[in-house]
Amino acid sequence: MFGCIAAGRPLQTNMVMLSPTTASFTLDDASSINHVVIFLMPDTVLPAGQGATIYFQLPGKEFRLLGSVSMEKQSAVFKLKGPGAAKTGGDEMMHDEAVSGPLIIGIQLEPLESIGAQLQQMQQNMSGATTTGAGALIKPPPPPSTVADKIMKHLFNYLTSFATQNLPMGAMALGQINPQTTYVPLKAFQEWYAKFTNRIRQDPTFLDREDV
Template identity: 30%
Template structure:
């Protein structure tokens, strides 16, 4: 029904039903996850053919040693996979495990938890963006510096004209670089060679 991927580890498929019902169906499942090596994110997804009952969602919780279960996200028929942040406590002893719980619940009980989680993420994400934000002037200087260095490589002296095609080539290369790494201009010493 569900599977979990933790970066750098094999895919987890050993899900355990927690509340077997007389009809053989279960609404609560668990994965046991070794805490070593460290991880901070995981991916939870439906296996092919999995469809939740109407008006339900799969609420996802994590429990670290000495802590209760904490809601970290949800899946639904419209959203069959998610990358979730786990935020493990620091200094966990080797050999310990976490429990990832998945509970099939009514959408109306999952939606408020999801809204609260998104609001918390939004607030912390905004703080991170503000702390990394660079001024428009610095960003403009870096873009122009990148263009100048690239175009200057076509000239042998200050008097040489640079063909317009060189600018188009720089722009194509610059766009490709931004697509591959949108934050390269935010770093202290971006590569200015184009």
Template identity: 40%
Template sequence: MFGCCVAGRLLQTNLQQVDESHAMFEVPHAESINHMCVFLLGTVPFPNGYGATVHFFWPGKGFQLLGMLSNDKPSAIFRLKGTFTSQTASEQAHPMFTAAAGFGVTTILWISIEPLSQISQQVSSLPSAVATRSAVAPDATVLAERIVKHLFNYISGFVTGGSVTEETTVPMGVIARWYGSFLAKAKAGGIGFLENQS
């Protein structure tokens, strides 16, 4: 039902069924993973009203929720680079992953089939939750309006002595700083911050 692919590696279809609603992949060399894609194979859809949460066992952190899959969102790419933590001595004996000198860490990608209502509650706590709440991208005009509103609000903070008028002059350096800040926010967490504007 599921497949996963770590960037730069062969496709994994060696899913291990744990029970009716849980399955897992063993993922070798977790310390070198940058991105991972998890997807439905297309052979068996989820039952109506169900989807799956995707978790990754992080050495030193336990299971961490990455995101979700559903019939409407049958694949997802997760960025894992920079989140690997070296294991402590007490974790070396943990049965969920193994480490041996020169062989790297083998860890677990955990998939849990659950009602979509429960999945929505879990996924809403993720930093990129705004992007996950809807599988449909915002309309181009709505997005453009939000970006312009963000620029206007930013520039308004630099206006002295009153409100912004048609004659207000804005130095290009202010717009350049806004642009750099805007791109950094978008790269770090998507465009969800545009929805939080007053």
């Protein structure tokens, strides 16, 4: 009824029927699996109004929803680890650390209405706050305009400490500079750039603070 392919491995059709509506595949060495494809075998017809929810289980963990297939969508590709991996409830499905043991793929026939509700809940969990393994909230990245504003504010505050209304002796004017306006030596900008980039490397989050 269903086929399963782990990327880089042969097609698996050795599905084990656990009940009239549930089945499973067992994939060896879960730590080496990045992508899984689940699909309906040729000539398979699901009961009217039903589809199949796809679950996965890591060693020592509970089954977690992965997605679904149906007569309208007869195959699905799931990325389980690495950048861009699918998530459930804000958690990456498989972390990059080694997982010892097999990966179980569970398949269950369910009414399409029930499947839709479960997928909607999963999407809501994914769009909500993402948590790390320690439970700390990860804030979404700020918009570029906000970052640019903070950088310019930081630059302005730094350069104003060097501001003067009078050109120093021996200074060279650039263009039509009015001696009555405020000037900043170019060296001050060079120093700010060096200090700013160094601080970004040491503390990438310092712009998030309100006092920059």
